[in-house]
Amino acid sequence: MGPQGFRxxxxxxxxxxxxxxxxxxxxxxxxxxxxxxxxxxxxxxxVELSRRDAPLQxxxxxxxxxxxxxxxxxxxxxxxAAEVRGAVAGLAGVAPEELVVASTGVIGRRYxxxxxxxxxxRLERPLPEAxxxxxxxxxxxxDTRAKLVTVRCGDAVLTxxxxxxxxxEPDMATLLTFFFTDAELPADRLDALxxxxxxxxxxxxSIDTDTSTSDTAAVFANGLAGPVDPGAxxxxxxxCALRLVREIASDGEGASKxxxxxxxxxxxxxxxxxxxxxxxxxxxxxxxxxxxxxNWGRVAMAIGKLDAxxxxxxxxxxxxxxxxxxxxxxxxxxxxxEAAAYLGGSEVVIGVELGIGEGEFTVYGCDLTxxxxxxxxxxxx
Amino acid sequence: MGPQGFRxxxxxxxxxxxxxxxxxxxxxxxxxxxxxxxxxxxxxxxVELSRRDAPLQxxxxxxxxxxxxxxxxxxxxxxxAAEVRGAVAGLAGVAPEELVVASTGVIGRRYxxxxxxxxxxRLERPLPEAxxxxxxxxxxxxDTRAKLVTVRCGDAVLTxxxxxxxxxEPDMATLLTFFFTDAELPADRLDALxxxxxxxxxxxxSIDTDTSTSDTAAVFANGLAGPVDPGAxxxxxxxCALRLVREIASDGEGASKxxxxxxxxxxxxxxxxxxxxxxxxxxxxxxxxxxxxxNWGRVAMAIGKLDAxxxxxxxxxxxxxxxxxxxxxxxxxxxxxEAAAYLGGSEVVIGVELGIGEGEFTVYGCDLTxxxxxxxxxxxx
Numbered sequence: 058m059g060p061q062g063f064r065x066x067x068x069x070x071x072x073x074x075x076x077x078x079x080x081x082x083x084x085x086x087x088x089x090x091x092x093x094x095x096x097x098x099x100x101x102x103x104v105e106l107s108r109r110d111a112p113l114q115x116x117x118x119x120x121x122x123x124x125x126x127x128x129x130x131x132x133x134x135x136x137x138a139a140e141v142r143g144a145v146a147g148l149a150g151v152a153p154e155e156l157v158v159a160s161t162g163v164i165g166r167r168y169x170x171x172x173x174x175x176x177x178x179r180l181e182r183p184l185p186e187a188x189x190x191x192x193x194x195x196x197x198x199x200d201t202r203a204k205l206v207t208v209r210c211g212d213a214v215l216t217x218x219x220x221x222x223x224x225x226e227p228d229m230a231t232l233l234t235f236f237f238t239d240a241e242l243p244a245d246r247l248d249a250l251x252x253x254x255x256x257x258x259x260x261x262x263s264i265d266t267d268t269s270t271s272d273t274a275a276v277f278a279n280g281l282a283g284p285v286d287p288g289a290x291x292x293x294x295x296x297c298a299l300r301l302v303r304e305i306a307s308d309g310e311g312a313s314k315x316x317x318x319x320x321x322x323x324x325x326x327x328x329x330x331x332x333x334x335x336x337x338x339x340x341x342x343x344x345x346x347x348x349x350x351x352n353w354g355r356v357a358m359a360i361g362k363l364d365a366x367x368x369x370x371x372x373x374x375x376x377x378x379x380x381x382x383x384x385x386x387x388x389x390x391x392x393x394x395e396a397a398a399y400l401g402g403s404e405v406v407i408g409v410e411l412g413i414g415e416g417e418f419t420v421y422g423c424d425l426t427x428x429x430x431x432x433x434x435x436x437x438x
Numbered sequence: 439m440g441p442q443g444f445r446x447x448x449x450x451x452x453x454x455x456x457x458x459x460x461x462x463x464x465x466x467x468x469x470x471x472x473x474x475x476x477x478x479x480x481x482x483x484x485v486e487l488s489r490r491d492a493p494l495q496x497x498x499x500x501x502x503x504x505x506x507x508x509x510x511x512x513x514x515x516x517x518x519a520a521e522v523r524g525a526v527a528g529l530a531g532v533a534p535e536e537l538v539v540a541s542t543g544v545i546g547r548r549y550x551x552x553x554x555x556x557x558x559x560r561l562e563r564p565l566p567e568a569x570x571x572x573x574x575x576x577x578x579x580x581d582t583r584a585k586l587v588t589v590r591c592g593d594a595v596l597t598x599x600x601x602x603x604x605x606x607e608p609d610m611a612t613l614l615t616f617f618f619t620d621a622e623l624p625a626d627r628l629d630a631l632x633x634x635x636x637x638x639x640x641x642x643x644s645i646d647t648d649t650s651t652s653d654t655a656a657v658f659a660n661g662l663a664g665p666v667d668p669g670a671x672x673x674x675x676x677x678c679a680l681r682l683v684r685e686i687a688s689d690g691e692g693a694s695k696x697x698x699x700x701x702x703x704x705x706x707x708x709x710x711x712x713x714x715x716x717x718x719x720x721x722x723x724x725x726x727x728x729x730x731x732x733n734w735g736r737v738a739m740a741i742g743k744l745d746a747x748x749x750x751x752x753x754x755x756x757x758x759x760x761x762x763x764x765x766x767x768x769x770x771x772x773x774x775x776e777a778a779a780y781l782g783g784s785e786v787v788i789g790v791e792l793g794i795g796e797g798e799f800t801v802y803g804c805d806l807t808x809x810x811x812x813x814x815x816x817x818x819x
Binding site: 096097098099100126128129131163164165265266267268269270338339340341344345347348350352353354355357358359360361362363364366367369370371384385388425426427429430431433434435 | 477478479480481507509510512544545546646647648649650651719720721722725726728729731733734735736738739740741742743744745747748750751752765766769806807808810811812814815816
């Protein structure tokens with residue numbers, strides 16, 4: 058059961074190898090919105106169009122094509138993106154600038170525009186009530202399961218969907234994630250709280266250090282359920298986004314485990330985040346977790362390689378796996394066995410205390426497996 | 439056939455699971471030296487001792503223990519490193535500060551000092567003539583083959599050895615590499631040219647983005663063959679170091695291919711290096727090369743994710759695989775087939791032209807394979 062007043066459709070245009078590859082979700086009434094996008098220098102025209110109109114803060118919803126990113130296709134790619142957005146806006150009875158357009162998949166190939174035009178022309182009008190589960194499924198590429206979270210906030214409902222399990226180290230944005238709500242919020246508050254929540258959730262996620270050209274995150278609030286307390290809504294949005302982030306990390310390409318790195322005692326939040334990212338991105342830490350090897354020395358290595366962090370003193374650092382202290386304690390064989398068993402679980406928490414100040418940050422990622430290599434050696438993204 | 443006047447020994451102390459794990463090479467006469475080290479905040483006491491004495495520029499050679507990095511062992515680790523260096527200095531008849539001490543292997547475990555003491559006490563005195571091949575083999579950990587290069591420079595000879603195939607993205611240094619020569623060079627010239635050569639070779643190498651706590655690189659010049667032209671020596675040292683770097687990249691953990699990324703047309707050298715590192719470190723680029731997938735879009739992604747490089751314009755970027763232009767040309771199926779065949783070779787060159795200025799830099803790395811994951815999920819480093 059999603060928020061009131063959203064219409065939409067999911068379907069197949071024939072862009073992706075199989076399954077639905079097209080989704081639209083649009084509010085029936087005008088809405089407030091906030092959005093953030095990839096900072097890639099190779100951002101595609103879908104991102105450029107959406108980013109241009111985002112400051113209007115009146116997007117009603119989104120249209121997504123999956124299986125083709127429409128990136129690096131020059132002027133013709135820009136025309137294709139504008140045509141898709143225009144056609145869907147016409148179908149939904151909204152202005153083009155009220156739609157976020159997003160695209161995900163292989164880079165450097167044009168959309169099959171004849172099939173895209175025919176597919177959009179065939180859609181039911183007016184659009185039926187939105188099926189958020191179908192939309193979450195239609196935007197997937199190498200994801201193995203759809204990511205959909207629905208939570209309540211007073212009388213209002215918030216539904217979030219997300220996709221993306223590879224080429225993921227979002228930078229001020231995420232791969233693709235959309236939040237729909239019937240809550241009523243002032244536009245400036247919505248924008249500020251959305252950015253804060255994204256910083257602590259999607260921007261704290263890294264599957265493989267590679268930042269997509271297509272990252273897009275947006276929230277659409279149509280107000281049909283009446284006003285909500287912005288503070289309470291921020292809490293709910295945070296919980297919703299964090300659940301999506303954890304699902305994405307668990308479903309990371311080839312991943313068998315979620316890794317959470319909790320950094321405390323840093324000089325400030327930014328330092329805590331740099332340390333956390335260095336640990337969660339280290340292929341040697343990721344493979345050790347995969348192999349259930351309680352090799353805390355690799356965590357120390359990943360902290361130490363940040364040579365610019367001159368205030369990090371190995372003598373004050375503490376490293377834990379879950380609740381098990383690994384450094385600087387003398388670690389017995391029994392403790393190593395206990396830590397190895399802990400690493401066998403499906404969620405692993407690595408604790409790093411720097412002993413400098415009060416800054417803290419938690420980042421999310423996954424282990425590195427032979428499955429990741431198989432998927433990416435064989436799959437053209 | 440190595441340079442004149444070096445004595446040494448390789449042997450087994452019982453630190454590593456099997457094979458030689460101990461090597462000493464020392465000049466018979468006083469020598470000039472230059473050295474660079476890891477910038478890791480978790481650098482071990484071997485690095486700290488060696489770094490402290492490096493400014494004296496009179497190291498005669500090195501002692502290496504492989505299989506145990508002696509890192510993160512607190513004060514007792516520092517004592518152990520000093521004891522090993524002192525004992526070997528006594529054996530070789532030199533002052534302790536004339537020896538670079540290095541250690542590589544697992545982090546957070548003490549040396550088995552009784553075995554180390556007994557092993558050193560058993561060694562032949564005086565030391566026999568150095569066997570550089572045996573030394574190169576004794577310093578290996580997960581390496582599958584020893585890295586040894588010998589070149590001539592006029593009447594002088596230069597021999598370089600290196601080890602290290604994982605936890606490798608050297609930062610102002612390398613994992614372990616040592617150069618021995620009987621050339622005579624002024625100390626200040628030796629230091630300057632050594633740093634220049636390291637910047638273009640070992641600092642241009644990345645296997646897996648992880649920087650070791652033990653990186654050490656040094657050159658020892660005992661002058662017995664008389665003076666050489668420093669410019670000519672720099673050329674020879676560069677060629678020698680580059681061959682070692684290419685061998686290390688080819689032997690990267692699990693690697694099946696050497697990847698060379700040649701960046702041209704950058705604003706400056708530093709930008710060219712950042713772009714090259716971003717491409718060579720991208721797991722999606724590495725897996726595409728492994729799978730012979732001519733997926734230039736992942737190269738574009740890896741360039742684009744450097745969001746701070748605001749002068750990189752996708753409209754001016756050119757991407758090549760070998761001599762095959764991939765972007766922004768329209769790529770036909772025939773070209774894709776040709777590129778896939780090219781990627782099947784054992785050495786892959788990715789060309790990136792940025793179209794901004796004259797800066798250029800070449801970086802070296804390897805593909806990412808299931809073998810890397812297997813080695814590092816199972817092996818305690």
